Amino acid sequence: xxxxxxxxxxxxxxxxxxxxxxxxESGDAIVRNLWLHWFPAKIARASASWNYSLWLGVASxxxxxxxxxxxxxxxxxxxxxxERAYGSMKDLDYAVTLGWLLRNQHRWAAHAMVAVVFxxxxxxxxxxxxxxxxxxxWLVGLALxxxxxxxxxxxxxxxxxxxxxxAVTVGTNIAREAPLIGGWIRFVLLGGxxxxxxxxxxxxxxxxxxxxxxMWILFAYHMWxxxxxxxxxxxxPIRLARAVQPKAVPATKSYSLFGLTRGTSVVxxxxxxxxxxxxxxxxxxxxxxxxxxxxxxxxxxxxxxxxAGAPLEEAANPAVTPNPAKAPWYFLWLQELVASxxxxxxxxxxSGGLIGGIVVPGILLSVAAIWPxxxxxxxxxEGVWFPPRRRRQNLTFTLIFAVIIxxxxxxxxxxxxxxHLYWPGTAWPTMPRSL
Amino acid sequence: MKATRxxxxxxxxxxxxxxxxxxxxxxxxxxxxxxxxxxxxxxxKLKQPDQYPxxxxxxxxxxxxxVRDQERFxxxxxxxxxxxxxxxxxxxxxxxxxxxxxxxxxxxVTGGPAPRPLPWYEVSLSPxxxxxxxxAEQVEQGFSFTPPKGKA
Numbered sequence: 340x341x342x343x344x345x346x347x348x349x350x351x352x353x354x355x356x357x358x359x360x361x362x363x364e365s366g367d368a369i370v371r372n373l374w375l376h377w378f379p380a381k382i383a384r385a386s387a388s389w390n391y392s393l394w395l396g397v398a399s400x401x402x403x404x405x406x407x408x409x410x411x412x413x414x415x416x417x418x419x420x421x422e423r424a425y426g427s428m429k430d431l432d433y434a435v436t437l438g439w440l441l442r443n444q445h446r447w448a449a450h451a452m453v454a455v456v457f458x459x460x461x462x463x464x465x466x467x468x469x470x471x472x473x474x475x476x477w478l479v480g481l482a483l484x485x486x487x488x489x490x491x492x493x494x495x496x497x498x499x500x501x502x503x504x505x506a507v508t509v510g511t512n513i514a515r516e517a518p519l520i521g522g523w524i525r526f527v528l529l530g531g532x533x534x535x536x537x538x539x540x541x542x543x544x545x546x547x548x549x550x551x552x553x554m555w556i557l558f559a560y561h562m563w564x565x566x567x568x569x570x571x572x573x574x575x576p577i578r579l580a581r582a583v584q585p586k587a588v589p590a591t592k593s594y595s596l597f598g599l600t601r602g603t604s605v606v607x608x609x610x611x612x613x614x615x616x617x618x619x620x621x622x623x624x625x626x627x628x629x630x631x632x633x634x635x636x637x638x639x640x641x642x643x644x645x646x647a648g649a650p651l652e653e654a655a656n657p658a659v660t661p662n663p664a665k666a667p668w669y670f671l672w673l674q675e676l677v678a679s680x681x682x683x684x685x686x687x688x689x690s691g692g693l694i695g696g697i698v699v700p701g702i703l704l705s706v707a708a709i710w711p712x713x714x715x716x717x718x719x720x721e722g723v724w725f726p727p728r729r730r731r732q733n734l735t736f737t738l739i740f741a742v743i744i745x746x747x748x749x750x751x752x753x754x755x756x757x758x759h760l761y762w763p764g765t766a767w768p769t770m771p772r773s774l
Numbered sequence: 775m776k777a778t779r780x781x782x783x784x785x786x787x788x789x790x791x792x793x794x795x796x797x798x799x800x801x802x803x804x805x806x807x808x809x810x811x812x813x814x815x816x817x818x819k820l821k822q823p824d825q826y827p828x829x830x831x832x833x834x835x836x837x838x839x840x841v842r843d844q845e846r847f848x849x850x851x852x853x854x855x856x857x858x859x860x861x862x863x864x865x866x867x868x869x870x871x872x873x874x875x876x877x878x879x880x881x882x883v884t885g886g887p888a889p890r891p892l893p894w895y896e897v898s899l900s901p902x903x904x905x906x907x908x909x910a911e912q913v914e915q916g917f918s919f920t921p922p923k924g925k926a
Contacts, residue, residue, distance in 0.1 A: 505859060509872060512857040531811045658834030660859040662871035677857065678873035681887035691873070691887035692857050758874030758886070770871075 357623045357630070365620035375626065379566060381618040382625055385573035391466070391724075392571060394632050395459035399487075400558065401636045402452040407551060409445040416441075417497065419543035421536050424499035425654045432651070443644035449491050451640060453669045456487050464736050467714070467721045467729055468572035474711035476564040479557055481708055486554045488669070493546035495667060499539060504655035505664045507534050507542070513677065513696035534657075572722035577617055579719060653772060662756045662770040672746035673700065678758060703739070816910040819900055823847060823921045826905075830863045830879075838895065839863060840905065846918040849897050849907050850881050855890040868892065880915050891915070 340348070356372055359365040366380045385391060416435055417427045431438035460480065463469055469477035492510065496503040511534070515525040530537025565571065652661065666674045676695030681688055720726035725733060755761040756770045820833060820840060826847070831840045837852045837860055852868075854861050859872035867884065868877040875886030882891045896911040897919040905921075 505872065508859065509857045527806055530806070530808055531813055533813045535813070537808065658837065658860065660862075660871045662862070664859060664872045674873070678887050681856070681889055688883070688889040690856060690889035692889075696857075757869045757871055757876075 357626055359620070359622055362620065365622045368622035368626075369620075375622065377562070378621045378625060379570075380621055382621050383570050383574040383577070383613055383617055384619050385577060385617070385722075386571040387619060387624055387628060388573065389628075391573045391722075393458075393462055394628070395455055395462050397629065397632050398636050399452055399455045399459055401633050402448050402455060402640070403554065403558070405448045405637060405640060406445060406452065409441055409448065410547065410551075412441055413445055414547060419497065419540055421499060421539055421655070424497060424539065428498045428500070428651055432648075439648065440644055443647070443649045444640050446495075446649035447643045447647070448640045449494055450667070450669075451636075451643075453487060453491055456484055457669075460484060461736070461740060464710075465733055466572060466724055467716060467726065467732075469711045470572075470714060470716075470721050473564075473568045473572060476561060476568060477711055478708060479561045479564060481704065483554060483557050483561060485704075486550055486557065490546060490550040490554065491667070491669070493542045493550065496539070496542045497546060498651055499655045501652040501655060501659075501661050501664075502650065502667075504534065504657065505660055506666060507538060509666075509674075509677075511538075513692045516690055516693040517697055518693075574613060574617070575722035576719070577613065579721075581614075656773065659771075659773055661772060663754055663758055665750065665754070668747055668751060671750035672743045675746040675750050675754075676700075817906065817908045820905040820907060822904055823899070832863060836907065836909070838907065838909070839868075843918070846920050847897050847905060848918050849895045849905075851893045851895065851909070853892075854888055855883075855892060856886070856888040861892070882915070 355364070356368040356375065359368050369375045369378050369380045413431070416431055416438060418424060428442070431442045433439075435441075463477065463480065492506070496507055507529075511525045511528050514528060515521040517524060526532060528538070528541065529535075530541050665671060673696065676699055677691040678695070679691060680695035680699065681691040682694065683689075714732065716726070716729045716732065720729045749760075752763060753760050755767040761767055818836060820836070823842075823845075826840050826842045828842050828844075831842070832838075832852065833840060839850045839852055841848050841850060850868075852860050854870040854872065854875050856870065856873055856875050859870050861868040861870045861875070861877065866879060868879075868881070870876070870886065870888070873887050875888035876884045877888065877892050878884050880891075881894065883889075893912045894915055894917055896908045896913050896917070898906050898908075899919075899921045900906040
């Protein structure tokens with residue numbers, strides 16, 4: 340064999356999964372591949388559509404993957420010590436070859452992930468994809484959303500700059516507002532009563548191990564549920580059109596997590612109800628798109644990281660609070676809430692830390708969690724964008740989303756020193772950033 | 775379930791293994807409540823009374839204001855009672871950069887989300903002539919301390 344032929348053979352071996360020659364090869368490509376065997380051999384054409392899911396879930400997983408890889412690499416250059424953490428950032432930016440790129444990509448991928456996860460949630464809501472047995476996966480998704488926010492919060496603490504220090508201060512003081520156990524929670528989070536080495540180390544271990552581990556487990560479960568629930572909700576209109584109801588099939592041993600769960604098995608729901616013309620082979624239809632989405636997402640974060648540096652404020656300084664001190668954009672609406680929800684009742688004032696920091700987010704989360712059971716819209720409004728018979732629900736959700744975005748925009752552009760409102764065009768007074 | 779001796783002994787056996795496991799988990803969790811805190815003392819010395827000008831002086835190390843009115847002193851915390859940012863003195867009031875709380879010169883809330891007034895701390899004179907603050911001891915608004923003449 341010539342070198343050229345050997346290279347050709349190698350290329351066919353590597354690209355075989357994406358370029359199967361027959362239906363049998365398509366099936367084999369999924370089943371026999373370690374990385375692909377968790378996909379079904381065939382998926383509904385509707386599920387693979389770009390327009391239906393916008394591939395936001397896949398994009399958030401790819402961002403999470405990028406975060407894991409860049410994060411692991413960053414761990415070689417970061418010392419979780421209050422004395423050296425900030426120096427680690429400066430080393431990455433100025434002393435480590437391309438360290439700035441690593442740090443930028445980690446930070447921007449994190450920002451992107453928060454945004455994409457929120458958009459994914461909006462997509463699932465607008466398509467009514469949380470109904471029936473998919474309700475449980477909606478709850479898993481909410482848990483993943485919370486974990487994503489916690490991961491980003493613990494992440495931006497690690498540089499131990501001013502943003503980090505005042506975020507820990509405010510964040511743990513919101514926790515302190517929790518009734519009865521608030522003080523105890525703060526003490527455990529900080530590992531003491533003041534913000535110092537214990538706090539940094541605790542948030543570090545949460546960030547690099549516990550939160551990612553929880554997220555990978557939840558992610559695996561999220562994906563398994565998607566298959567168990569019969570694929571994306573995009574297939575429901577097809578099922579409905581054919582009046583094919585899910586058959587009551589007894590639980591089988593296969594795919595039932597050591598027999599712990601009951602209900603229809605994956606194989607039954609995903610393969611028997613759709614007709615052959617509704618389905619396509621996962622290889623290459625799914626795998627090619629996965630690669631394409633990966634390349635797009637990766638290159639967008641790369642380009643973003645080449646063009647913009649990750650934020651880094653002055654080193655943490657307990658004596659001086661930056662003026663104004665603003666959280667990252669995805670927490671600004673909460674900052675606006677805690678700043679404006681203190682209410683006087685009789686002689687006492689109930690702190691905005693409790694109302695805006697705990698009660699309001701708690702209510703929002705609870706309402707989101709029970710929404711699948713409040714939803715009474717008809718079956719034909721599942722798995723399609725903006726169905727007319729879900730208009731009121733979609734408007735409610737849009738309104739909440741719009742208020743959150745409006746609060747974020749107000750805080751980004753209009754809140755100046757001492758949290759005063761400054762209209763666009765008015766100059767902010769300059770405030771000293773150190774004593 | 776029939777409560778036979780075999781069932782009972784089996785339950786005691788499995789139960790004690792399970793209990794031992796749970797207790798070990800709790801024991802491991804207990805480590806996260808520190809027994810020793812390497813934190814600054816709540817009672818600390820400031821400068822000598824003479825070294826303070828009239829009016830409000832910010833002490834960055836301890837995050838408080840030393841207020842001197844003639845020979846009388848009092849100390850007001852600079853930690854916002856809302857969510858803990860450091861308030862700043864602006865000629866006639868305290869203002870917080872994080873969420874916009876404002877306080878009168880005596881610490882009373884005049885605006886923004888702060889739920890409580892800024893606390894006042896007990897001030898005394900250490901034997902070697904320095905102002906001494908006990909931040910674990912809050913005192914009423916209007917408290918003042920006049921260092922004895924000759925000592926300061």
